[in-house]
Amino acid sequence: MSGYPPEMQESIRRVEATRMRRLKETMPTMSLEEREQVLNAFHPDYIKEKMRAIRVGVSKGQRMPLELADIVEGRPHIGPDFDLSEPFAETDVLVIGGGGAGASVALLAQENGAKVTLVTKLRFGDANTMMAQGGIQAADRPNDSPAIHYLDVIGGGHFTNVPELVEALVMDAPFVIKWLEDLGMMFDKEPDGTMVERHGGGTSRMRMHSARDYSGAEIMRTLRDEVRNREEDGSTGLTTGITVIEFSPAVELVLDDKGQAVGVVTMNLETETYCYIKAKAVVMATGGGGRLHYQGFPTTNHYGATADGVVMAYRAGTPLGYLESMQYHPTGAAFPEQIVGLLVTEKVRGLGAQPVNKYGEQFVYPLEPRDVEAASFIRECTPPPSPPELGGTEGGQGGRGNGIVTPTGQPGLWLDSPMIEIIQGPGTIQKNLPAMVRQFGRFEIDITKEPMLVYPTLHYQNGGVRLRADCSTEIPGLFMAGEVSGGVHGHNRLMGNSLLEITVFGRRAGRSAAAYAQQAQPGKPTLAHVEAWNRELEETGVDTGVIAPILLPDYTRRV
Amino acid sequence: METEVKEPEVTEPDLIPVYIMGKRYMVPPTLTIMKAMEYAGYKLIRGCGCRGGFCGACGTAYRIMGDPKLYFGLACQTVVQPDMYLAQIPFFPAQRSTYDITKLEPTATTLFTIYPEVLRCLGCGACTKACPQEIDVRQYMAAGMKGDIATMADLSFDCIMCGLCAVRCPAEEAQYNIAILARRLYGRYLAPRSQHLRERLEEIKAGEFDAQLAGLKRLSREELVARYQAREIEPAERPRGEED
Numbered sequence: 001m002s003g004y005p006p007e008m009q010e011s012i013r014r015v016e017a018t019r020m021r022r023l024k025e026t027m028p029t030m031s032l033e034e035r036e037q038v039l040n041a042f043h044p045d046y047i048k049e050k051m052r053a054i055r056v057g058v059s060k061g062q063r064m065p066l067e068l069a070d071i072v073e074g075r076p077h078i079g080p081d082f083d084l085s086e087p088f089a090e091t092d093v094l095v096i097g098g099g100g101a102g103a104s105v106a107l108l109a110q111e112n113g114a115k116v117t118l119v120t121k122l123r124f125g126d127a128n129t130m131m132a133q134g135g136i137q138a139a140d141r142p143n144d145s146p147a148i149h150y151l152d153v154i155g156g157g158h159f160t161n162v163p164e165l166v167e168a169l170v171m172d173a174p175f176v177i178k179w180l181e182d183l184g185m186m187f188d189k190e191p192d193g194t195m196v197e198r199h200g201g202g203t204s205r206m207r208m209h210s211a212r213d214y215s216g217a218e219i220m221r222t223l224r225d226e227v228r229n230r231e232e233d234g235s236t237g238l239t240t241g242i243t244v245i246e247f248s249p250a251v252e253l254v255l256d257d258k259g260q261a262v263g264v265v266t267m268n269l270e271t272e273t274y275c276y277i278k279a280k281a282v283v284m285a286t287g288g289g290g291r292l293h294y295q296g297f298p299t300t301n302h303y304g305a306t307a308d309g310v311v312m313a314y315r316a317g318t319p320l321g322y323l324e325s326m327q328y329h330p331t332g333a334a335f336p337e338q339i340v341g342l343l344v345t346e347k348v349r350g351l352g353a354q355p356v357n358k359y360g361e362q363f364v365y366p367l368e369p370r371d372v373e374a375a376s377f378i379r380e381c382t383p384p385p386s387p388p389e390l391g392g393t394e395g396g397q398g399g400r401g402n403g404i405v406t407p408t409g410q411p412g413l414w415l416d417s418p419m420i421e422i423i424q425g426p427g428t429i430q431k432n433l434p435a436m437v438r439q440f441g442r443f444e445i446d447i448t449k450e451p452m453l454v455y456p457t458l459h460y461q462n463g464g465v466r467l468r469a470d471c472s473t474e475i476p477g478l479f480m481a482g483e484v485s486g487g488v489h490g491h492n493r494l495m496g497n498s499l500l501e502i503t504v505f506g507r508r509a510g511r512s513a514a515a516y517a518q519q520a521q522p523g524k525p526t527l528a529h530v531e532a533w534n535r536e537l538e539e540t541g542v543d544t545g546v547i548a549p550i551l552l553p554d555y556t557r558r559v
Numbered sequence: 560m561e562t563e564v565k566e567p568e569v570t571e572p573d574l575i576p577v578y579i580m581g582k583r584y585m586v587p588p589t590l591t592i593m594k595a596m597e598y599a600g601y602k603l604i605r606g607c608g609c610r611g612g613f614c615g616a617c618g619t620a621y622r623i624m625g626d627p628k629l630y631f632g633l634a635c636q637t638v639v640q641p642d643m644y645l646a647q648i649p650f651f652p653a654q655r656s657t658y659d660i661t662k663l664e665p666t667a668t669t670l671f672t673i674y675p676e677v678l679r680c681l682g683c684g685a686c687t688k689a690c691p692q693e694i695d696v697r698q699y700m701a702a703g704m705k706g707d708i709a710t711m712a713d714l715s716f717d718c719i720m721c722g723l724c725a726v727r728c729p730a731e732e733a734q735y736n737i738a739i740l741a742r743r744l745y746g747r748y749l750a751p752r753s754q755h756l757r758e759r760l761e762e763i764k765a766g767e768f769d770a771q772l773a774g775l776k777r778l779s780r781e782e783l784v785a786r787y788q789a790r791e792i793e794p795a796e797r798p799r800g801e802e803d
Contacts, residue, residue, distance in 0.1 A: 029792070032784065032788065122604075122607075122608055122616070123608060123614075123616060125608075125614065126608035126609060126614050126616055127609075127614075128609075130608075130609055130613050130614045131609045131611050131613045131614070139759070140753075140755055140756045140759040141755055141759075142755060142758075143793065145768060145771070146763070146768045146771075146772060147768060147771040147772060147775055148790070150772065150775050151775070151783070151786055151787050151790060152790075154783055154787065155783075155784075155787035155790075159780050159783055159784060159787075163775075163776040164776070167772050167776060170772075171763060171768070171772065174756060174759045174760055174763060175760065175763075177756060178756060178760060181746060181747065181750075181752070182661075182747060183660065183743070183746075183747070184660055184742065184743025184744065184745070184746035184747040185743075185746050186712065186716065186742055186745060186746040186750060187746075187750070189750060189751060189753065191751065192751060192754075193750070193751030193752050193753040193754065194753050194754070194755065195753050195755070195756065198795075199793070199795050204790040204791065204792045204793060205793050206793055206795070211716075212716065212717070214613075214716070214717060216613075217613055217719065218716075221720060221739060222739075222742075222743060222746070225739050225743065226660065228655065228657070229657050229658060229659065229660070231657075247604065247605075269604050270604060270605075300611070302608060302609040302610065302611075302614065303603075303607050303608060303609070303610055337589060338589065338590075338591050338636075338638060339611075342610075342611045342612075343611065350795075352795070434717050435612070435613070435717070438612070438692065438693070438717075439612055439636070442636055442637075552602070552604070554602060555594070555597040555602075556597050556600050556601065556602050557597065557598045557599075557600060
């Protein structure tokens with residue numbers, strides 16, 4: 001029995017009819033010029049009227065999606081007169097965020113002698129890390145090298161990446177794999193211990209390490225378990241332990257009279273009370289902003305992804321970068337409606353599945369860098385230009401109109417998953433993609449026998465707060481790690497470099513913050529920057545009507 | 560489509576009744592439990608995490624009116640049915656032991672020392688029935704009772720640690736916490752280590768790539784473009800039996 005309606009099944013018959021022929025056909029990769037063309041015409045980042053320049057702060061004039069600009073220019077939760085005289089807690093290193101980056105920071109800061117407090121908006125581990133499926137890159141095979149990895153990263157990022165950050169990423173990568181193994185992470189391996197490694201979009205060597213299609217979940221639960229083993233709860237007897245405080249997102253940074261970061265104000269989501277947590281160093285590991293739904297796109301992101309760190313760090317005076325660039329993952333689920341926008345891992349293509357149109361024909365090389373692949377999907381689904389006499393526009397904006405449309409009007413393309421078992425043998429899908437089998441199986445779609453319908457979905461914030469390779473920022477005592485930061489991926493991140501980024505820079509930030517905390521000389525805490533921000537808003541007349549960070553999206557029905 | 564502006568287009572007769580903690584709400588029949596709660600006006604704080612079936616925040620117990628059976632599911636992955644009685648279980652207290660993973664041996668003794676309650680399992684299978692991932696929890700617990708860490712690790716691998724198994728266990732176990740110990744023991748001690756990773760770490764430590772990276776960082780954009788375009792792409796796997 002098929003979970004697809006009859007009209008979609010008709011198109012599936014065409015996909016089946018071309019399958020054996022397509023197994024031997026390889027679409028050519030695009031030249032850099034062809035990439036530019038399809039991006040300019042079809043990638044959401046290139047739609048000028050969906051972006052605007054921000055009007056206040058140190059990076060005034062920088063362009064970003066309208067929805068993000070509105071919250072970056074938002075008003076603070078608390079006023080400059082908020083009472084900082086009696087901190088709720090004091091710590092050496094304060095970590096904001098309970099995802100993979102935050103957990104890595106906490107572990108390394110603790111190992112380096114710091115007392116650590118980690119505050120997080122939802123539960124510890126409710127984060128995009130948990131949802132990452134495909135894998136983590138590291139150049140550890142003999143035919144690969146950090147230098148080749150470096151070139152892949154830079155080319156995928158349109159040659160705008162910050163070189164020192166890319167160097168850190170690729171050189172630390174194999175050490176991160178070893179670290180995760182030592183913590184007990186279960187990687188996919190051959191019986192002799194050789195890592196199973198595959199291609200991702202834009203890789204020139206197979207270097208994608210995975211843990212079935214629960215790669216991020218396996219990293220997150222392992223790191224979280226280790227943090228819990230080091231929690232300061234009396235039972236461990238650790239003097240430099242880790243304290244985790246859930247449902248307490250940060251809403252404002254606190255600086256001292258010398259301009260150093262000395263803690264944050266958090267909000268208890270359940271009691272709605274605010275309190276000051278004092279620290280010698282602060283690390284932002286708050287992730288991205290998919291739940292802002294730029295341009296109305298659905299998202300793969302977790303519930304709390306609302307760009308809080310960008311808002312807070314910017315208001316305190318840290319420059320931003322690359323935020324005109326968001327990543328739309330080519331393959332979000334497009335059917336059934338209940339899972340629209342959720343991630344269909346790139347590993348499906350890494351294992352051999354081709355994207356095909358409603359006629360069952362290929363239209364793009366399956367593993368272009370993500371922005372190029374996504375733009376090609378949108379082109380394939382966009383209707384062709386109608387002649388000017390019928391009101392259409394001239395030029396290259398029209399698409400090809402070869403998408404499938406679901407009964408609810410959602411466009412999509414087929415991802416021909418049954419190919420995988422023809423190429424790699426029976427049982428491959430269940431073994432390598434159990435989460436995908438389960439997710440579609442809940443809606444009576446057997447992905448070993450039928451293709452999946454997919455369409456681009458908002459996935460990742462390429463840009464963010466600027467940082468150095470040691471994770472420090474313009475503000476002494478303030479460090480960044482993970483998706484909140486910008487620069488390492490340039491204008492487009494490759495698959496498998498996000499799980500790598502959170503661990504590489506999480507570890508670096510943990511070390512840096514612990515070292516900084518040891519010699520820190522905190523002054524008097526103030527909220528002078530909040531006062532200055534409010535004044536600037538008033539003087540410029542900027543009022544977006546938003547209190548930021550917004551913390552959670554509002555999905556309640558408006559009646 | 561999950562955006563803040565779109566609402567399902569339904570007319571009144573299409574709506575179905577569900578009971579959120581006993582209170583009746585009319586909701587569209589196509590929604591997941593989570594979206595139905597939001598449709599009913601709940602702004603979720605607890606019981607909502609990744610919204611994609613990976614984090615285990617939204618464990619839910621439910622009954623259908625007139626049906627004595629108790630059902631379990633993830634609110635973000637389960638579609639509503641008429642006359643569903645819903646209770647969210649966003650948190651459940653569970654025993655968790657603290658240990659130093661670097662100082663353990665991957666043995667049955669380790670498992671039984673850290674979690675003596677493993678041996679209390681009654682084999683009733685209530686855990687398996689409650690698992691929204693359809694993991695055979697009873698079977699991995701049976702492996703645990705035999706001290707078979709590798710099997711326990713393998714069978715429990717898809718666990719999202721939602722805790723519904725622990726809610727149902729008459730022997731008062733927290734199966735998912737025991738299982739992650741087994742997986743970490745397996746990953747650290749029992750899984751074979753890769754030679755190629757070990758060698759690469761030595762090469763990096765010896766500085767073998769330092770000059771290459773320094774050189775790359777100095778290249779102009781034009782030179783980088785040329786190097787990028789000249790990359791050789793390693794061929795991916797081919798259909799079995801085809802060599803070309």
